[in-house]
Every structure is written in C-alpha cells, then in structure tokens.
Amino acid sequence: MFIPQVADGPPSSRNSPRLRPQFTRREIEERLASGSPPPVFTSSLRRSLRNDRESASPSALDDSNPTPPPEPEDRHRRQIFFRPRASILDYTELMYQGSDRIRGLVTCFWTIIGAYLVSLLLSHYEKNGEFLSRGLASLIFSRGTDLILSDLALVLSTAFVVPFVRVLWIGRWQPKFMDPRHTRAMVLQAVAEVVWLVFWYTWQGTRGWPWSQRCFFALHTVVNWMKVHSYLSTNRHLACSLRTRDELENNQSSQKGEKDKHIHERIQALDAELCPYSARFPETQTLANYAMFQLCPVLVYEVEYPRTTHIRWGYVAEKMAGTAGIFAVFYIVVAHLMIPHLERMPETGLLLTTVHLMGPMATCWLLFFFITFDSIANGFAELTRFADRRFYDDWWNVRGLDEFSRKWNRPVHLFLARHIYMPVREHWKSSRIFDKTRGEKSKSDGGSGNILHRMLKTMPASVVAMAVTFLFSSVLHEVTVVVACHRWNHGVLFILQMLQIPLIPLVNRLPWFKDQQALRNWTFWLSMVFFQPLLLCLYTYGAFASKAGDMSYSVL
Numbered sequence: 001m002f003i004p005q006v007a008d009g010p011p012s013s014r015n016s017p018r019l020r021p022q023f024t025r026r027e028i029e030e031r032l033a034s035g036s037p038p039p040v041f042t043s044s045l046r047r048s049l050r051n052d053r054e055s056a057s058p059s060a061l062d063d064s065n066p067t068p069p070p071e072p073e074d075r076h077r078r079q080i081f082f083r084p085r086a087s088i089l090d091y092t093e094l095m096y097q098g099s100d101r102i103r104g105l106v107t108c109f110w111t112i113i114g115a116y117l118v119s120l121l122l123s124h125y126e127k128n129g130e131f132l133s134r135g136l137a138s139l140i141f142s143r144g145t146d147l148i149l150s151d152l153a154l155v156l157s158t159a160f161v162v163p164f165v166r167v168l169w170i171g172r173w174q175p176k177f178m179d180p181r182h183t184r185a186m187v188l189q190a191v192a193e194v195v196w197l198v199f200w201y202t203w204q205g206t207r208g209w210p211w212s213q214r215c216f217f218a219l220h221t222v223v224n225w226m227k228v229h230s231y232l233s234t235n236r237h238l239a240c241s242l243r244t245r246d247e248l249e250n251n252q253s254s255q256k257g258e259k260d261k262h263i264h265e266r267i268q269a270l271d272a273e274l275c276p277y278s279a280r281f282p283e284t285q286t287l288a289n290y291a292m293f294q295l296c297p298v299l300v301y302e303v304e305y306p307r308t309t310h311i312r313w314g315y316v317a318e319k320m321a322g323t324a325g326i327f328a329v330f331y332i333v334v335a336h337l338m339i340p341h342l343e344r345m346p347e348t349g350l351l352l353t354t355v356h357l358m359g360p361m362a363t364c365w366l367l368f369f370f371i372t373f374d375s376i377a378n379g380f381a382e383l384t385r386f387a388d389r390r391f392y393d394d395w396w397n398v399r400g401l402d403e404f405s406r407k408w409n410r411p412v413h414l415f416l417a418r419h420i421y422m423p424v425r426e427h428w429k430s431s432r433i434f435d436k437t438r439g440e441k442s443k444s445d446g447g448s449g450n451i452l453h454r455m456l457k458t459m460p461a462s463v464v465a466m467a468v469t470f471l472f473s474s475v476l477h478e479v480t481v482v483v484a485c486h487r488w489n490h491g492v493l494f495i496l497q498m499l500q501i502p503l504i505p506l507v508n509r510l511p512w513f514k515d516q517q518a519l520r521n522w523t524f525w526l527s528m529v530f531f532q533p534l535l536l537c538l539y540t541y542g543a544f545a546s547k548a549g550d551m552s553y554s555v556l
Contacts, residue, residue: 080418082298084306084387088394090378092318117332124336133335140212140331147213151220154200155294158224161231162290164192169239170282180239189232197225201483211485218484222476226415227294230301233419238274238281238303245270279304296386297377299415306387319379326371333360333367342537346545350537357533365532369408377411399520402466402504405473420472425465467501474498481539489539496531 086093091106121131168188169180178185204217248263248270274281279289284303293301337360345353373391381389395408406413474497482488508514 080300080414082302082305082388084308085390087374087378087389087391089374089392090389092315093378093389113329117329120332120336132332133339136212136331136335136339139210143207143209143213146207147209147217150203150207151217154217154221154224157196157200158228158294159287159290160192160196161228161235162285162287165232165235165239166282166285169236170242170285179243180236181243185236189236193225193229193232196228197221204483205486214486215484218480221483222480223299226299226412227301230299230415230419231290231293234301235281235285241270241273242281245274274303276302277304292384295380296384297380297391297411298386298388299411300418308382308385308387311382311385316379316382319375319382323371323375323379326367326375330364330367330371333363338364342540342544345537345541350534350541354530354534354537357536358529361533361536362529365528373409397521398524399517400504400507400524401500404524416469416473421465421469424468425461428461428464470498470501485539487539487542489542492538493535496535 089102091102094101095103124133125131168178169185178188200221201218204214204221207213209217245267248267251263281303296305298305338357341348341353341356341360348356369392377391378389380386391410393407393410395404398404398407474494477497478491478494481493507520513520
C-alpha cells in the first residue's frame with residue numbers, strides 16, 4: 001500500500017552534476033575485477049551506489065518475496081528514498097525543462113477563475129455597496145501579533161530534540177542506563193513528545209483566538225509534532241546502529257574466518273547507513289542541521305537530502321506572488337460563498353446548506369492544495385535547495401480513498417509509511433507471539449481462544465499495518481479538528497475514516513466494480529464533493545444554531 005514509486009528521472013537540467021550517477025555498483029565491481037583502478041569515492045559516487053540500492057528496494061516491500069532483507073535493523077528505513085524530482089503540476093519547472101504543454105491550460109483556468117471572481121465582487125457591490133466583505137478580514141487579522149509570537153515560540157521549542165539526542169543517545173556524557181536500543185529509550189521519547197504536544201494544545205486553548213487562528217495553529221502544531229517524532233525516531237535508530245557498529249568493531253579482532261568476514265560485512269552495511277552520502281552520523285546532530293530540516297518541506301528526517309546547485313530567486317518571487325493570489329481567491333470564496341450559507345444554516349437546514357456548499361467547498365479544497373503543495377512547499381524547497389519536489393502524485397485519477405491518501409499529500413503519506421505502517425508490518429512479521437507453544441496453549445484454553453488465535457495468525461501483516469495506520473490517522477484528524485473547533489461532534493470524522501478499512505477491500509473485490517476505472521473515479525469524486533461540506537456543516541451546526549457569544553467564536 002505504501003510502496004513509493006520509482007522516479008523517471010531528474011526534474012530539470014539545472015541539477016548539479018554531482019547529483020547524477022557516475023558509476024553503478026556493477027561497473028565498479030567490473031573495474032576492480034579487470035585490474036583497473038577504482039574511481040574516486042566522491043559524493044556523486046555515493047549517490048550512484050545509493051541509486052543502485054534503491055533499484056532493488058521494491059523487492060523488500062513485497063510480502064510474497066521469500067528472501068528477507070539482510071539485516072532487520074534498517075529494513076523499514078531503506079524503503080523510502082529521496083531523489084531529484086519535480087512537481088508534476090509545476091508548470092514553471094516544466095517550462096525550465098522546455099515543456100509548455102500545460103501552460104495554456106493553467107492560463108485558461110486562472111483566467112476563468114478571475115472572470116468569475118470579478119462577477120462575484122460586482123454582485124456583492126450591487127447588494128451591499130462594497131466589493132469585499134470585511135468581517136472575515138477583521139477575524140483573520142485580529143490577535144495577529146499574539147498568533148505570530150506563539151507560532152514562533154512553537155517552532156523554536158522543537159529545537160529541544162537536538163540536545164535530547166546528543167545528551168541521551170550519543171556523546172561521551174551519555175548515561176549508561178539510557179541505551180537507545182532499550183525500551184526505556186522509546187518510552188522517554190514518547191513521554192517527551194506527548195508533553196510537548198499537550199502543552200501547545202493547552203496553550204492554544206487558553207488564548208481565546210477566533211476560529212481562523214485556531215485552525216492555523218492546530219495544523220502547524222501537528223506538522224511540527226511530526227517533524228519532532230521523525231527526528232527523534234530516526235536518530236534513535238541511527239544511534240542504535242552506531243552502538244551496534246562500535247560493539248562489532250570491538251569484537252572483530254577476536255573473531256576469525258567466516259565469522260570475521262560476516263562481521264566485516266555488517267560493519268560496512270552499518271557504515272553505509274550512518275553515512276549515506278557525504279554527511280555522517282552523529283556529526284550531523286547540530287542545530288544548523290535541524291534548522292535545515294525544519295525549513296525543508298518534508299516530514300521524514302534524513303541525514304542528508306538531494307540538493308540543487310543554487311536558488312532561483314525569480315522562482316521564489318513567483319511562488320510568493322502565487323501564494324498571495326491564491327489566498328485572495330480563497331478569501332473571496334469563503335467570505336462571499338460559504339459563510340453566508342453557514343450563517344443561514346439553522347433556517348435553511350443541514351441538507352440544503354450542504355448542497356449549497358458543495359461547489360464552494362470543492363473550490364476551497366483545490367485552492368488549499370495549490371497554496372500548500374504548489375506555492376508554499378515549492379517555495380520553501382527552492383529556498384532550502386531541496387531537490388525532491390514530489391509532494392503529490394496524480395490524485396485526480398484515483399479510484400478510491402486508499403489511493404487518494406497515498407497520492408494527494410505525499411509528505412504525510414511518507415511519514416505514516418516510515419513511522420507507522422512499516423514498523424507495524426515488520427513487527428507483525430517477526431513477532432513470536434504465535435509460536436508452537438502458544439498455539440498449543442490456545443488450543444487447550446477452549447474454542448474461543450483457538451478461533452481468535454487462528455484469525456490473528458492468518459491475518460496478513462500488510463492488513464494489520466494498514467488498519468493501525470488508518471487508526472492512527474483517524475485519531476490524529478479527530479483530535480486536530482476538536483482542538484481547532486473547540487467542539488466534539490461525537491467522533492463523526494473518526495467514524496467515517498475508520499469505515500474505510502472494511503470498504504477498501506470490499507470495493508477492490510467486487511467483480512462488477514473493481515475493473516470499472518472511470519466509474520470508480522466518478523464515485524470517489526462524487527462522494528468527496530458531497531461529504532466534505534456535510535462534515536463542515538455537522539461540526540458547525542451547533543455553533544450557528546446556538547448563536548451564543550460573538551460570531552468570531554461561533555463560526556467553528
């Protein structure tokens with residue numbers, strides 16, 4: 001389910017020559033076998049060897065592959081890679097490559113949107129004597145200084161992860177009882193993350209912000225928590241590899257023959273993991289390295305990412321202008337097409353309001369996608385020279401919710417794949433809970449235990465991992481919505497997301513429906529267009545119906 005696709009090639013000709021492969025591993029072995037001198041071990045050669053390893057990575061993801069990866073420590077980390085790629089809808093990047101196939105389509109799309117907005121503003125002026133509604137603007141910019149300072153403190157507070165890693169898991173002053181391979185290290189990491197998350201959720205709840213500030217701060221809190229978790233988890237894994245490597249190196253002198261050869265191969269494998277390109281762990285554990293990770297539009301931490309050669313400031317300016325323009329369109333749609341219908345929802349009813357909001361809600365969803373993944377993400381990627389711009393795939397062609405969750409938001413998808421799906425799947429495969437002794441014991445316990453044992457034993461690891469991933473994602477979405485809205489609606493969002501678990505395999509097995517690609521695509525988008533405004537109405541109906549307090553606190 002979470003198998004990353006192999007890239008077709010680099011995003012453009014402007015990439016650094018050191019990012020292009022010079023030699024493959026096979027070519028190096030042939031040169032050594034023929035007696036030729038080995039090539040210089042530069043960063044480009046390291047990248048070539050890494051690309052050679054990447055080409056074999058899908059086999060490790062196949063549950064039916066009988067040959068397991070060589071070492072269990074790095075199984076779930078080797079399955080996600082970053083390489084120079086462009087966003088497939090970034091027409092500016094395509095023009096740099098000499099392709100302008102979608103330039104006219106983009107121009108036509110925004111021209112039509114602009115014409116519709118002009119008509120909408122003129123209609124609003126004829127009715128109210130003003131072009132723009134000022135209510136939403138006063139809502140957005142109220143308490144702006146407090147929001148900026150709180151968000152700055154939120155980002156700066158995540159820097160605790162650097163001394164956390166250096167003090168507890170690496171360095172000469174590391175406590176002897178705090179072995180990163182022990183369970184207590186995972187418990188301490190979980191406690192630190194929970195305390196940090198609860199603190200900032202509590203802080204947001206005590207500020208008295210309107211709904212716009214609460215939504216932004218809640219989403220940014222979740223994003224920063226993902227970065228914190230990925231940084232701590234990845235570095236704890238690397239610290240475990242470093243400890244294992246040091247122990248093997250100390251024991252290597254006492255081993256001979258085949259055992260000594262095996263230890264040497266293990267040390268080489270761990271060295272390749274600790275130094276994938278040119279940077280090496282733990283020398284990378286600095287505030288500058290973490291600051292770069294914090295600015296990069298990615299939620300999965302790596303010691304080093306593929307980089308571009310320079311920053312195109314014209315490209316950055318274009319993305320900044322695009323962000324401002326899309327935000328202006330977003331403002332007009334929300335202020336003139338959504339809020340008036342939500343305010344009349346107690347009189348018009350839930351169903352009729354949902355129908356009225358289908359078009360504006362779908363438009364806002366598209367605008368959110370473009371402003372987040374096309375403008376902001378690509379802009380920060382250019383500023384940090386982050387070369388992997390694959391922030392999304394062709395989500396418009398999806399045939400179900402499972403495919404949509406993988407394609408429309410790849411940063412979150414990669415986070416769930418790296419830190420939830422893959423560890424759960426590997427743990428389920430290697431678990432000894434269903435050994436022969438346990439099976440005999442369950443048989444002697446009675447029929448119910450035997451039935452449960454058989455059900456769990458026959459359940460594929462991929463199914464268990466998918467269920468746990470959906471559970472985690474559903475809980476995270478529900479908590480974020482409750483914190484942002486200050487209102488709990490009986491877990492409607494959580495229930496609807498969890499219903500995907502039985503629906504996905506059911507839809508994929510229907511003989512008359514599974515091969516109807518166009519019909520499945522139509523069904524998916526019809527459900528998205530209807531259920532998104534329905535969820536919005538369900539979570540805001542109580543606030544508008546009660547009409548208690550100021551409207552700035554009652555919109556959500």
